[in-house]
Amino acid sequence: MTLTLLDISVIFGLSIEVYFILIIIAIPTFFFWRWLVKRYIKVDRTRKIVTWSAILIGTPIIYVGLIMLFIFGMTYTQSKDFDKSQWITDKEGRFQMAGDIIESKMLLGKDTTQVKQILGDPNWGGDTTKVWSYDMGFGGGGLGFLFHYLNLKLDKDGKVTSVEHVKISD
Numbered sequence: 001m002t003l004t005l006l007d008i009s010v011i012f013g014l015s016i017e018v019y020f021i022l023i024i025i026a027i028p029t030f031f032f033w034r035w036l037v038k039r040y041i042k043v044d045r046t047r048k049i050v051t052w053s054a055i056l057i058g059t060p061i062i063y064v065g066l067i068m069l070f071i072f073g074m075t076y077t078q079s080k081d082f083d084k085s086q087w088i089t090d091k092e093g094r095f096q097m098a099g100d101i102i103e104s105k106m107l108l109g110k111d112t113t114q115v116k117q118i119l120g121d122p123n124w125g126g127d128t129t130k131v132w133s134y135d136m137g138f139g140g141g142g143l144g145f146l147f148h149y150l151n152l153k154l155d156k157d158g159k160v161t162s163v164e165h166v167k168i169s170d
Contacts, residue, residue: 018063021063022059022060022063025059025062025063025066026055026059029054029055029058029059029062030051030055033050033051033054033055033058034051037050037051037054075140076140077095077096077139077140078096079096079097079099079100080093080096080097080100081097081100082097082100082101082104082106083097084118087119087120088120090137091135091136091137092137092138092139093137093139094134094135094136094137094148094150095136095137095138095139095140095146095148095165097136098136098148098150098165099165101150101163102163102164102165105163106118107119107152107160107163108160108161108162108163109159109160110159110160111157111158111159111160112132112154112158115132115152115160119134119150120134122134122152123135125152129154130153130154130155131151131152131153131154132151132152132154133149133150133151133152133166134149134150134151134152135148135149136148136149136150136165145169145170146167146168146169146170147167147168147169147170148165148166148167149165149166149168150163150164150165150166151163151164151165151166152164
């Protein structure tokens, strides 16, 4: 039984593709560090040691940074300030205003009538329940979808005690 390169899918816990990506990153990194070090270090042996050390340390750091940048780009959701008219008209984009609603504490202490004036009628819950829920649309889940809901908890007098942004992934 012979092993070929294609049979080895994982080496030291990393997929073979990761090593190819690291090589692709290491090549321009090598030329950059060689150019930079050549300007400041005149001893050839020291220059080689510093260059290869910088490549061995810097390449994985660049790789992790690129992965983090990719994940951040996939999961980034733009936030907006609360605007009542936009809340009423853009039901699928409401989730972008959730942060402002919660941070400003604009609903805390308000009774059900005042909440209805600001947000309209809830999608779930009513005057007899202690939890109201507003559908805020879906999006912002990277490769999947997140369904967003704004849950308001009411006390026995019908005043808002807490506001929570609930995200449900599909």
